[in-house]
Structure formats: C-alpha cells, structure tokens
Amino acid sequence: MLLFRSEEHVERSGKPKGALMTPEQMWRLADIWYHDRDDPSWRRRSAEEAEEVFAEIGLTGEFWSLTG
Amino acid sequence: MSNLLVRVRIAVLERTIASGQVPTAGEIAADLDLPLVMVQETYARLGESHVFVCEPGDPSRLRMANPFSAVPTAFKVSARGGLYYGNCVWDSLGIISLLGGDGTVETPCPDCSEPLSLRVTGGKLVESDCVVHFSVPARHWWDDIVFT
Numbered sequence: 001m002l003l004f005r006s007e008e009h010v011e012r013s014g015k016p017k018g019a020l021m022t023p024e025q026m027w028r029l030a031d032i033w034y035h036d037r038d039d040p041s042w043r044r045r046s047a048e049e050a051e052e053v054f055a056e057i058g059l060t061g062e063f064w065s066l067t068g
Numbered sequence: 069m070s071n072l073l074v075r076v077r078i079a080v081l082e083r084t085i086a087s088g089q090v091p092t093a094g095e096i097a098a099d100l101d102l103p104l105v106m107v108q109e110t111y112a113r114l115g116e117s118h119v120f121v122c123e124p125g126d127p128s129r130l131r132m133a134n135p136f137s138a139v140p141t142a143f144k145v146s147a148r149g150g151l152y153y154g155n156c157v158w159d160s161l162g163i164i165s166l167l168g169g170d171g172t173v174e175t176p177c178p179d180c181s182e183p184l185s186l187r188v189t190g191g192k193l194v195e196s197d198c199v200v201h202f203s204v205p206a207r208h209w210w211d212d213i214v215f216t
Contacts, residue, residue, distance in 0.1 A: 001156035001157045001158045001159075001200060001201070001202050001204075002156065002157060002175075002199050002200070002201050003173075003175050003184050003186065003199075003200055003201075004159045004177050004178060004179060004180050004184075004198060004199050004200075004201055005177040005179065005180060005182055005184060005198060006197070006198070006199060007199050009148055009177055009178075009179035010179070010199060010201045012179050012180075013178050013179040014204045015178070015201060015203055016204075017200070018201055018202045018203040018205075019202045019205075020200065020201055020202075021199070021200045021202070022199065022200070023186055023196040023198055023199075023200060024193055024195075024196075025160050025200070026157055026158060026161055026200045027186070027188060027193040028157065030076070030135075030158050030159070030160075030161035030162040030165055031161070031162075031165040031191070032167045033158070033162055033165075033171070034135050034159075034161075034162030034163070034166050034216060035165045035169075037081065037135065037162070037166050038078060038081045038085075038166060040074050040078055044117065044118065044119060044179060049125070050206075052125050054200075054206070057115075059206070062203070062205070063205045063206065064205075064206050065206065065207060066206050066207050067167075067206075
C-alpha cells in the first residue's frame with residue numbers, strides 16, 4: 001500500500017492496476033484497524049468482519065473480497 | 069488468544085512504542101522473565117496467526133510487529149514524540165492511530181520521489197490530494213506480506 005502524488009503518478013510508475021483510495025479512506029481504515037491494537041482483549045478480525053470494515057468505508061467489490 | 073500470546077504481543081508493542089525498535093525474543097524473555105525458547109515459539113505462533121511477521125531464518129526476530137516495521141522502510145512516522153517505521157501507508161497511519169491520533173507520515177512518491185506527507189491532528193486527517201494505491205487484492209495480501 002503506497003502513497004502517490006496523484007493517479008497520474010500511479011499510472012506512470014507501471015504498478016499493477018490494483019485499486020485506489022483517498023488518504024481519508026486510508027486513515028479511516030487504519031484508525032478502525034489499529035486504534036485498539038495494544039488492548040489485551042484485541043483479537044484478529046475474521047474475513048467476514050474485515051469485509052464489513054472495508055464496506056463501511058466504501059471498499060466493496062472483488063478486489064476487497066476475502067470470502068467470495 | 070492464550071495468556072502467553074497476549075503477554076508477549078503486548079510486551080512487544082509496548083517496547084516498540086517506548087524505544088522505536090521492535091524487540092528481539094531475548095529482550096522480551098528478559099522483560100517477562102521467560103525462557104528464550106518459549107518467547108521464540110510464541111513469536112512463531114504470532115507469525116503463523118498473521119498477528120506479526122517473523123524474520124525468515126531467525127527465530128529471535130520479527131520483521132513486522134504490525135503496525136510497526138522492525139527494519140527501516142520508506143515510511144517514516146513521527147507520533148507522540150517518537151520516530152518509527154511503518155510497513156506501508158496503512159500501517160503508518162495505524163501507528164498514529166495507536167499512539168493517540170496525532171502524527172505525521174513521510175514517504176517519497178514511488179514514481180517521482182517527491183517527498184509526500186500525511187498529517188493527522190486530533191484524530192482527523194489534514195486534507196491531502198495524494199492517492200493510496202493497493203497492488204494486491206485483499207485475498208492475496210498474506211501470500212507475500214512483505215511485497216504487499
């Protein structure tokens with residue numbers, strides 16, 4: 001997961017097409033994912049739970065599927 | 069997660085947050101007064117369960133204590149007065165979240181090498197017109213997590 005200056009720079013870099021998201025979406029995902037990582041009761045999300053988090057910030061479709 | 073897994077996992081994160089360095093199994097064994105081999109086995113179990121990522125060929129080292137990287141990367145994070153390396157932009161912002169929601173990620177654009185930064189203040193991201201790119205579909209992230 002890399003940060004680029006713009007979509008044009010992604011294309012110029014020759015990276016596989018993949019998927020794009022905004023920094024705001026990335027922050028929301030990172031915040032949900034990691035804010036409680038130092039809580040002893042933390043446990044790893046199931047694939048279904050991870051998909052729910054992705055959907056919550058607008059990441060849906062085959063690229064974000066873990067169970068399909 | 070067993071009590072030992074939790075103790076080691078939390079000790080690794082606390083030591084990393086305090087020092088900026090992901091600890092070796094020896095350091096955690098000393099901190100928790102445990103046999104070295106027991107901590108090495110716990111590192112392996114945390115790797116197998118995709119909580120952390122082990123350093124290949126060295127049972128005493130982690131490559132990633134997610135969201136922290138044990139080795140220098142292109143993602144420099146400053147938060148809560150400390151300096152850290154993230155594994156990617158996701159984990160780098162994750163470090164800022166874990167440390168309270170104030171901090172900065174600095175990384176060069178992989179195309180043009182221009183220095184880019186993302187700043188979070190008070191739990192909110194300062195607006196940025198950069199873009200985040202994922203090369204690998206979600207179901208394949210752990211096929212080769214270092215590449216991902």
